[in-house]
Amino acid sequence: xxxxxxxxxxxxxxxxxxxxxxxxxxxxxxxxxxxxxxxxxxxxxxxxxxxxxxxxxxxxxxxxxxxxxxxxxxxxxxxxxxxxxxxxxxxxxxxxxxxxxxxxxxxxxxxxxxxxxxxxxxxxxxxxxxxxxxxxxxxxxxxxxxxxxxxxxxxxxxxxxxxxxxxxxxxxxxxxxxxxxxxxxxxxxxxxxxxxxxxxxxxxxxxxxxxxxxxxxxxxxxxxxxxxxxxxxxxxxxxxxxxxxxxxxxxxxxxxxxxxxxxxxxxxxxxxxxxxxxxxxxxxxxxxxxxxxxxxxxxxxxxxxxxxxxxxxxxxxxxxxxxxxxxxxxxxxxxxxxxxxxxxxxxxxxxxxxxxxxxxxxxxxxxxxxxxxxxxxxxxxxxxxxxxxxxxxxxxxxxxxxxxxxxxxxxxxxxxxxxxxxxxxxxxxxxxxxxxxxxxxxxxxxxxxxxxxxxxxxxxxxxxxxxxxxxxxxxxxxxxxxxxxxxxxxxxxxxxxxxxxxxxxxxxxxxxxxxxxxxxxxxxxxxxxxxxxxxxxxxxxxxxx
Amino acid sequence: xxxxxxxxxxxxxxxxxxxxxxxxxxxxxxxxxxxxxxxxxxxxxxxxxxxxxxxxxxxxxxxxxxxxxxxxxxxxxxxxxxxxxxxxxxxxxxxxxxxxxxxxxxxxxxxxxxxxxxxxxxxxxxxxxxxxxxxxxxxxxxxxxxxxxxxxxxxxxxxxxxxxxxxxxxxxxxxxxxxxxxxxxxxxxxxxxxxxxxxxxxxxxxxxxxxxxxxxxxxxxxxxxxxxxxxxxxxxxxxxxxxxxxxxxxxxxxxxxxxxxxxxxxxxxxxxxxxxxxxxxxxxxxxxxxxxxxxxxxxxxxxxxxxxxxxxxxxxxxxx
Numbered sequence: 001x002x003x004x005x006x007x008x009x010x011x012x013x014x015x016x017x018x019x020x021x022x023x024x025x026x027x028x029x030x031x032x033x034x035x036x037x038x039x040x041x042x043x044x045x046x047x048x049x050x051x052x053x054x055x056x057x058x059x060x061x062x063x064x065x066x067x068x069x070x071x072x073x074x075x076x077x078x079x080x081x082x083x084x085x086x087x088x089x090x091x092x093x094x095x096x097x098x099x100x101x102x103x104x105x106x107x108x109x110x111x112x113x114x115x116x117x118x119x120x121x122x123x124x125x126x127x128x129x130x131x132x133x134x135x136x137x138x139x140x141x142x143x144x145x146x147x148x149x150x151x152x153x154x155x156x157x158x159x160x161x162x163x164x165x166x167x168x169x170x171x172x173x174x175x176x177x178x179x180x181x182x183x184x185x186x187x188x189x190x191x192x193x194x195x196x197x198x199x200x201x202x203x204x205x206x207x208x209x210x211x212x213x214x215x216x217x218x219x220x221x222x223x224x225x226x227x228x229x230x231x232x233x234x235x236x237x238x239x240x241x242x243x244x245x246x247x248x249x250x251x252x253x254x255x256x257x258x259x260x261x262x263x264x265x266x267x268x269x270x271x272x273x274x275x276x277x278x279x280x281x282x283x284x285x286x287x288x289x290x291x292x293x294x295x296x297x298x299x300x301x302x303x304x305x306x307x308x309x310x311x312x313x314x315x316x317x318x319x320x321x322x323x324x325x326x327x328x329x330x331x332x333x334x335x336x337x338x339x340x341x342x343x344x345x346x347x348x349x350x351x352x353x354x355x356x357x358x359x360x361x362x363x364x365x366x367x368x369x370x371x372x373x374x375x376x377x378x379x380x381x382x383x384x385x386x387x388x389x390x391x392x393x394x395x396x397x398x399x400x401x402x403x404x405x406x407x408x409x410x411x412x413x414x415x416x417x418x419x420x421x422x423x424x425x426x427x428x429x430x431x432x433x434x435x436x437x438x439x440x441x442x443x444x445x446x447x448x449x450x451x452x453x454x455x456x457x458x459x460x461x462x463x464x465x466x467x468x469x470x471x472x473x474x475x476x477x478x479x480x481x482x483x484x485x486x487x488x489x490x491x492x493x494x495x496x497x498x499x500x501x502x503x504x505x506x507x508x509x510x511x512x513x514x515x516x517x518x519x520x521x522x523x524x525x526x527x528x529x530x531x532x533x534x535x536x537x538x539x540x541x542x543x544x545x
Numbered sequence: 546x547x548x549x550x551x552x553x554x555x556x557x558x559x560x561x562x563x564x565x566x567x568x569x570x571x572x573x574x575x576x577x578x579x580x581x582x583x584x585x586x587x588x589x590x591x592x593x594x595x596x597x598x599x600x601x602x603x604x605x606x607x608x609x610x611x612x613x614x615x616x617x618x619x620x621x622x623x624x625x626x627x628x629x630x631x632x633x634x635x636x637x638x639x640x641x642x643x644x645x646x647x648x649x650x651x652x653x654x655x656x657x658x659x660x661x662x663x664x665x666x667x668x669x670x671x672x673x674x675x676x677x678x679x680x681x682x683x684x685x686x687x688x689x690x691x692x693x694x695x696x697x698x699x700x701x702x703x704x705x706x707x708x709x710x711x712x713x714x715x716x717x718x719x720x721x722x723x724x725x726x727x728x729x730x731x732x733x734x735x736x737x738x739x740x741x742x743x744x745x746x747x748x749x750x751x752x753x754x755x756x757x758x759x760x761x762x763x764x765x766x767x768x769x770x771x772x773x774x775x776x777x778x779x780x781x782x783x784x785x786x787x788x789x790x791x792x793x794x795x796x797x798x799x800x801x802x803x804x805x806x807x808x809x810x811x812x813x814x815x816x817x818x819x820x821x822x823x824x825x826x827x828x829x830x831x832x833x834x835x836x837x838x839x840x841x842x843x844x845x846x847x848x849x850x851x852x853x854x855x856x857x858x859x860x861x862x863x864x865x
Binding site: 161163164166167168169170171172173174177181182185186188 | 630
C-alpha cells in the first residue's frame, strides 16, 4: 500500500541521514582507540571542570533568557489579546522580524545597537558593552524569542472563555484575584509552552554563542563544534553531544508532562475586541508606553543595522559597503579570499540550497500530513519530532563521516538541513490538514473522486494558505541555517550566514552590515508571505462557524 | 423584588426595550426564539453588559451602576463554565474563598451544598470527570454558595439529554421551593417554560410580548405569535372574530347516519390530509372550509377520510 511505502521511506530517510550519522560520530570517535581508553577518556571529559561549566552555562543562560522573554511578553500579550488599536496588525507582524532572522544577523543587529560603538552608547554618551559577554548573550536570546512568547501567550489568552471571568465576577471576584486565581492558572499551559520552547531554542543556540561567547562561554552545541574542528577531540565531541541529547530530551519530556497535566478545555469565542481607548487611563498609558519601548527593543537593532549599513564612519549617507561587496575589484581587501567565494556565488548558492532543502522538506511533510489525516500515531509523530532535541553539529558531522566520501558537500547540506525545517513544517501542515477534517474528503471520495482528484479539487484549494505558509517556513529555515552549512559543508560551501560570519571574524563589520541588509531584503518578501498567510490561517472561517 | 424599569439597550440586530417585575420567591421563565434577547436580558441583570437607559432594582436597591461582583446574583451559564483548573469543591467554594470565609466553615458549606445537589463525596473530583448533568449541578451549587438574592439560569439544560433534563427540571423546582430563592430562567423550550414556571415572560425581538402564568399563556395567548410559540394550534374565523384552537379542543367523528345532528354551530366537515403518531394519540392535519385544522384523536383514520370536526371552547384573539 502506498501509505506504508511513504512511512517506510520517511523512516529510511531518518535512519540513513539522521540516526546512522549520529552513530557514525561515535564509531569515528572510537576508531583505532582501545575501548578501555575510550571509556577512560569519556570519564575524563565528563568529570572535567569545563564540562560542568558548559552544562551550567548552557542551562542557566537558557533558563534566564526564557524567563525574561516570557515575563517581558506578558503585558503585551494582554494588550494584544484584549484590545484593538491602530497599527496593531502592522506591529504584530513587525514583532516577528527578529524571530525569522538568522542568528548571525541577530548578532549583526545586536553589535550595531548595543556594541561598544553601537547606537545606544553614542546616544547615551556611555561606554558599556552589551555584546560579547553573558549579558549580551541573554539580551540577544530575549530579542530573538520575545515575539514568540507574545504570540503563544496572547493566542491562549484570547482563547480563554470570557465567561470564566464573568462567572468569577458574579461570585464577587475583583480584578487582582481574577488574574491570580482564574486567568493565570488557565494561562499556565501557554506560559509553560512558551518558556520550554524558548528554553530549548536557547539551549541549542549556536551562532550567537559562537560569536559572542568568545573563549569564556560556550553552549554544548558550540563545545561540540569546537572539540571537533578546533581541538580535534572527537571523543569529547561525542560525550558533549550525548549530554546535550539526554538533557534536551529530558527537558522536553518534563515539559510535555507539565503541559499535558495542565491542559484544559477552553472554548473561547473569537469576538471583536474593544478599542484600547476603552481601557482605564492608567492602563492605557502603561500599555502604550510599554508597547513603544518593546517596539524600540525589537525594531531598534534592526533599523540601526540598516542605518549603519547606509552610512560611513562620519554618519553621512554612503553605499561604500555595498560598492565594495557588489562591484568587482572595488574592495580595499580580498573579499573573495575572506568568503572563499564570490558574492554572486554566495547568492545563487544560498538560494539553490534553500530551494532544494525547502522543497524536499515541504513535499515530505505535506505527503505525511495528508496521509496521517484523522489518524493518531503518537509514537511515529514523536519520532518525526526527534530532530528538535538533537545537535545539528553532531548530525552534520556524522553526515560527513558516513556519506562524505560518496556525496558532494552541497547535497550533504541539503540532506542535513531537512531536519532543521521538517519538524516545524510538518506540524504546521498537520494542524492545517486536521482542521480541514475528514468530511469533505470522504464526500468527494463517495462521489467517485480519485485520490488525485481529491487532492486537486478539495485539499489544495482549501489548504492553499496552510500549504503556502508551510512552504514559506520550509524555505526560510534552511535559508537562515549556519550550523549545517558550516559543519557539513566542510568549509567549502559559503551561503549568506556563513559569509556574514566570516566577514565578522575578519574585522569587516562594514561589509557584514551590507551583506546582512541584502539578506534581509531578500527575506522580507518571504517573510511577508509567511505572515500574511499565517495571520489569515488563524482567522476562523465564516462557513465553518 | 426585582424590577427592570424601561430598560433600553441598542444592538445591531434589535433594540432591547423591557419592563419586567419578578416577585420574591417566584420562578420566572424567559421564553422566546433564538435571537429574541433572552440571554441578553440575563446578562444585563447580572451586569456583564451595561444598559443604555433605565434602571435595574433588586430588593429595593438600584444596582444599575454596580459591577457584577456587587449585585449578589448567582449566574449559571449555558455550558456550565466550571473552572477547569479547580476541583469540584474548589469550584463550589470559590465565592466563599473570595469572601474570605474561614476554611472549616467553607468546607462545611461546600459539603452541605453538594449534599443538597445530590453530589455527596464529589468534592475531590476533577471537573472534567463529571457528566453533563453533574457539571450542571456543580455550577448551580457554586452559584448558590454565596447565598444570592437572585439566581439566573441561562438555558441550563440545553446540552443535557431528554431524560436527565426532566430530572433536573424537577430538581430546580424543588430547590427553589426549599430555599425560597427567586429564579429567572432562560429557555427556548416551551415545555420547560410551561412545566416549571410560576410565570413566563415571552420575548420577541427584544420586547416583552406577554407576561403571564403558563395556563393563561396557553389558554389566552396575547397574539398569534405567542399562541404558536407555546403550543400547536389552528386559527379559525368565527363570527367575524379569530379563534385559536388547540388540537385537544377539536374532536373528530366519522361522517355517517345521524351525523347531521352533530353538525352544530362549532363544527365543520373536514378531510384528513396527514397524520403523526404521538404515542398517546394521533395528531391529524385536516382540510376544511374554515382552513387547516389540527386535532388529536386516539382512533386511527386514513388520509383522505371524511370526518366531522367539532370544537368545544377555543380562545379568542384580541383584535388588534
